Amino acid sequence: MAAQPKVVIIGAGIVGCALSDELTARGWTDVTVLEQGPLFTTGGSTSHAPGLVFQTNGSRTMTEFARYTVEKYSALTLAGQWCxxxxxxxxxxxxxxxxxxxxxxxxxxxxxxxxxxxxxxxxxxxxxxxxxxxxxxxxxxxxxxxxAKALRAGEAQARLATTRGARFLPHHTVTGIETTGDRVSAVVTDQGTFPADIVVSCAGFWGPKIGRMVGQTVPLVxxxxxxxxxxxxxxxxxxxxxxxxxxxxxxxxxxxxxxxxxxxxxxxxxxxxxxxxxxxxxxxxxxxxxxxxxxxxxxxxxxxxxxxxxxxxxxxxxxxxxxxxxxxxxxxxSDGMPLMGESSEVRGFWLAEAVWVTHSAGVARAMAEWLVDGRPGTDVHECDVNRFEEVQLAPSYVHERSCQNFAEVYDILHPLQPMESPRPLRVGPFHSRQEALGAVFLEGGGWERPHWYEANAALPEVARIPGRGEWASRYWSPIAGAEALVTRERVALYDMTPLKRLEVTGPEALAFLQALTTNQLDKPVGSVTYSLMLDEAGGIRSDLTIARLDTERFQIGANGNLDLDWLRRHLPADGSVHVRDITAGTCCLGVWGPLARELVQPLTDADFSHQGFGYFKARETYLGDVPVTAMRLSYVGELGWEIYTTADLGAKLWDTLWEAGQELGIIAAGRSAFNSLRLEKGYRSWGHDMTTEHNPYEAGLGFAVRRKKQHFTGKPALDGISDETVTRRLTPLIVRDEQSVVLGHEPVYVDGHPVGYVTSAAYGYTIGAPIAYAWLPARHAAPGTPVEIEYFGARVAAVTAAEPLFDPEMSRIRR
Known part of the structure; x- marks a missing residue:
């Protein structure tokens, strides 16, 4: 691609106009904006938009988009009139x-x-x-x-872009998009063909029609x-x-x-x-x-x-x-968020769709940064067009959930509140067993995920669980607390099937993963490594567990479809590496608790002792009649394994472990207990606790960075950054009032001033107090600092703490 790429923007509504301005202001001046209607009352949504800009949103990203829109449009005028x-x-x-x-x-x-x-x-x-x-x-x-006067603001930005070299062509209806290999090469209109290195669809509700021209699903209604x-x-x-x-x-x-x-x-x-x-x-x-x-x-x-x-x-x-x-x-x-980013199928085809006037300038700035600099300055994982699972792209799914989002646009929604339909979509091989145990399912990524089991209501530990406030009591049960305690005291099964699993194979698989991740992967077969993927600026794109199962075969525990997209974008062209999503054909049970070894060892001839099967090791073996891949990992801070098998053998794996565990007091436990246990250990959740806006040292993950590696993406950006130099930290807070289990996104105050915000929160049943993780200035992150969390208008007292809050010696995992 030339140093000055040819950019064709489809649509001269407010998003296309804003993007042309942001691109040309950054030096990309070979920009052509094609509009099927007149300029600038084009006939799309911008033409009739009432222009109300409310910035309030539970998404930090969406609020930032709106805040920038306010800032930018406040400074614009057109012919002496306000924008x-x-x-x-x-x-x-x-x-x-x-x-x-x-x-x-x-x-x-x-x-x-x-x-x-x-x-x-x-x-x-x-x-x-x-x-x-x-x-x-x-x-x-x-x-x-x-x-916002949408038409004025659009035209004002278009005029600025035009002074820098952009051109706007009305009455040009796009009829096709040409590709060469896997890249766009031109946009075809009823008035002629326009060569293009980059095409950005800003066509609004016409976006699905433009997407079909290159085989790109644009899931909007x-x-x-x-x-x-x-x-x-x-x-x-x-x-x-x-x-x-x-x-x-x-x-x-x-x-x-x-x-x-x-x-x-x-x-x-x-x-x-x-x-x-x-x-x-x-x-x-x-x-x-x-x-x-x-x-x-x-x-x-x-x-x-x-x-x-x-x-x-x-x-x-x-x-x-x-x-x-x-x-x-x-x-x-279907999820109420915009569609931004580059197609995973056709290089050079980008989208900025489902964007309202409220967020238009912010989205345009992020898109321009993404195109020119290689990354947006604001985390956009919630908006990335490649975030959806395949089942979430079904036209019937997109239609029903988009209509439901319209109906709920002003509703009061709990963070855990799931859509009720269409469900169920994705169920693992344990589903019937879970139903028999009274699983209460919520949904994520299309998966039915047990949050607790009514079969555990009779556990004596339920009586030890304190109550909580009204909002925190929604989509929660004290049974979840009992499940957490039993995990600490005996052994529990956790369904980890919804965890994204990727297989990376080929003669260059090791070199490929070494270049994309921060930790050292050049280890013997049977090793498991926790690592990070960074972008070029050193921001955390994801955290992964990577198991080397053979010389040229790795299994990755990933966070979602964006990880698959990122890996595929970086594949070598010579076919020496292959990446495959194996999630649907496999399943996983987390077997965790102090009695986990007593459960699994009698089922196998393999040595599951600490000496024979160390922490962060993997092994392919059998449990009973079931061939499994066992990885000694623990996201809950207890002895145990993640045990994988193929989906057809999932029910047999469950039954084998369940029957063997009866004399040990085994239970099935859900996501609610899981979240509590992981916060007690300080284990991060990407997308909640850290994103591309944070570097590893700020997030407390510097241990996963091997600076001595010759190269990995983002390494140069980490020069001069260390645990000692960061100015903000992800910090654990212990809330003093046991009833005040906060939800996430609440502000944190020091000396009466807001200084940070909560990321994840849960009640810590082992430590006997609510836990919240928060981003704070480093000067306020020292353990023992008194802070307050604003929760539904009231200030709740809390104190910063050293992490992990539970078992800092790691004695329970390494037994």
């Missing part, structure tokens, strides 16, 4: 549940560094005088929120969303003019599924309080046939409840009526 008006945002609670929720949301923004405050009803009404304070219980004010404008309100007369448009805060009543903004002397009302209205792409008009194909006819019957709720909240509306309305089309995904 962003910082009127502030106000969310109101009309129920006790929502009042608690806005307290949680205030905590999120405090964690992510965005100023906000909680308000009494009277304070809320003082900010927004149209509100009836008798109807609300409280408010949540974000001063930096506001209104176009859905219609109601928006209405009222007649003039006397109470707003003279308050605004056509230039200012608005001065009151943008407003959300999420209990009713509604949002509001001023339109000079009128009110604009957006509603999610209606049935999902999916739209077929073949039913959407082309812009040449209809200037606003994304604006569909208003269905008045669907708005009746929204209007009644609006009049109740804003009594001034009782003298008004709906003057006009439309059903605007925009994009939803």
């Amino acid at each position: 962003f008006r910082q009127v502030g945002g106000l969310e109101v609670a009309t129920s006790p549940e929502r009042l608690a929720e806005i307290q949680r949301r205030h905590g999120w923004l405090s964690s992510w560094g965005v100023d906000s405050r909680l308000l009494a009803p009277e304070e809320s009404a003082a900010l927004h005088p149209l509100l009836d304070p008798e109807r609300i219980l409280g408010g949540f004010h974000i001063p930096s929120d506001g209104l 176009p859905l219609a969303h109601q928006y209405a404008r009222t007649t003039a309100l006397p109470v707003l007369a003279g308050r605004n003019d056509e230039h200012t448009e608005a001065s009151l805060p943008i407003l959300r009543d999420q209990d009713a599924g509604l949002y509001y903004r001023e339109l000079v002397d009128r009110i604009g009302i957006g509603s999610y309080a209606h049935r999902p209205m999916p739209v077929r792409l073949d039913e959407v008009a082309h812009p040449r046939d209809n200037r606003m194909p994304s604006s569909l006819a208003f269905t008045e019957a669907d708005f009746e409840g929204a209007w009644a709720d609006s009049v109740s909240l804003l009594p001034s509306l009782s003298d008004a009526k709906v003057e006009e309305g439309f059903n605007g089309v925009f994009s939803f995904t």
Whole structure:
């Protein structure tokens, strides 16, 4: 590829315009933006977007995208007119549940560094005088929120990009994308062909159509969303003019599924309080046939409840009526997150889809950094288009879950709350045994995952488990605590089948993995190594367990599809290395607890003693009649093994271990106990505790880095970094109130000021206290530092601690 690549962006909505600006500002000026409609009212979602920018989100990444959007658009003007008006945002609670929720949301923004405050009803009404304070219980004010003029902001960015060399071509309908080998080479339109080294689809709800041109699934669903404008309100007369448009805060009543903004002397009302209205792409008009194909006819019957709720909240509306309305089309995904990144199948084909105006500039900046610098400065694993498992790309799955996300967009959702349908999808070979034991399943990655077993309700240890607050009690049972204690006291089986398993083979397999991981893998067959994959900037892409099962065969315990994608992108072209996902054809049981050896040794002729089968070793053998790969690993801090076999033998493996374990008091234990036990040992969870935004030393994983290795990705970026030089640390906290089991993402305060945020949390049943891990400045991370965690608006006392909290001598694992 040339030093100055030819970039073709498909779509001149706000995302395409923002990306052209961000790319050209970084020196990539050979940028062509192709638009099927006119400029800049293109006919897509941007053309009718109401422009409300609320920054609050449980995802740090999404809040950062929105924060940058506010920052950038606040500095833009077009022909002397504003592109962003910082009127502030106000969310109101009309129920006790929502009042608690806005307290949680205030905590999120405090964690992510965005100023906000909680308000009494009277304070809320003082900010927004149209509100009836008798109807609300409280408010949540974000001063930096506001209104984006999407068309102006898009055009302003396009004009900046044009001054640097970009060109925008309207009325160019893309009809195909040419490839040479596995790379894009040109974009074909009804007006001609445009050579391209990089193609970025910013086509919005037309994205799936563009993706099909290269065989790329774009898992989004176009859905219609109601928006209405009222007649003039006397109470707003003279308050605004056509230039200012608005001065009151943008407003959300999420209990009713509604949002509001001023339109000079009128009110604009957006509603999610209606049935999902999916739209077929073949039913959407082309812009040449209809200037606003994304604006569909208003269905008045669907708005009746929204209007009644609006009049109740804003009594001034009782003298008004709906003057006009439309059903605007925009994009939803199955998990509510954008689709960003490069196709895993076609090199040079990138996507920035399902992006709302709220996050447009932030997404564009991250995309430009990704393209120009090789990595975005913000962690984007939640948004990476390659994050989905194959089953999650089924059209029926994408349709149903995207519609459900629309229905739940303003709902109060617990972090563990699963979608209810379509389920079950992926079940392991132990599933029927687990059902027989009363497993309570939640879902992750399409897998049914037991969180506890009702069969364990009679365990005497249940009586030793303390209660907890209302939110922490959801999707939890004291049975989970009993399962954790039994794991520490006897032996338990854990279903580890959903763990992503990859096989790497070939004559260059060792060299390939050595170059991509931080630890030393040049060890004898039978060795298992904990290692990290870094990006070029030294950020943690993943953590892996890598077992060398033969000279040219390795098995990797990975974190998900993004690891598979990363490895495949780096495969040598000569075919000397192969990477295969073996998850579906295999299964795994974690056998852990002080009696684990007494369970497995009688089932095999192999030596499972500490001397004969050391920690972080692997062996292929038999347990009873079942051929297994046993790895002496423990993610819970107890003696034991991960035991793998093929899926067809999974039920036999379970039965063999279960029958042999009866005299030892064996139980099956779930993910809830597992999470508690791993936090007591300080074991990290990638994507929660650390991401690409963190280096190994900050995350407490410097032990997995072998600086003496000749080369590995990210090694140069670690020069000068050590445990002693880092300025922030992932730090364990012990919460003083045993009822206060926090959820994650809460802010951490020192001397009354927010300084960090919680990543993972659980009750530590062995140590008898709630545990939270948090990112803190290094100066506040020393053990014994008093801190506070803001939890639903209250401050909970905690103290930093040395890790691991349990068995620091590692005596229980190495017995």
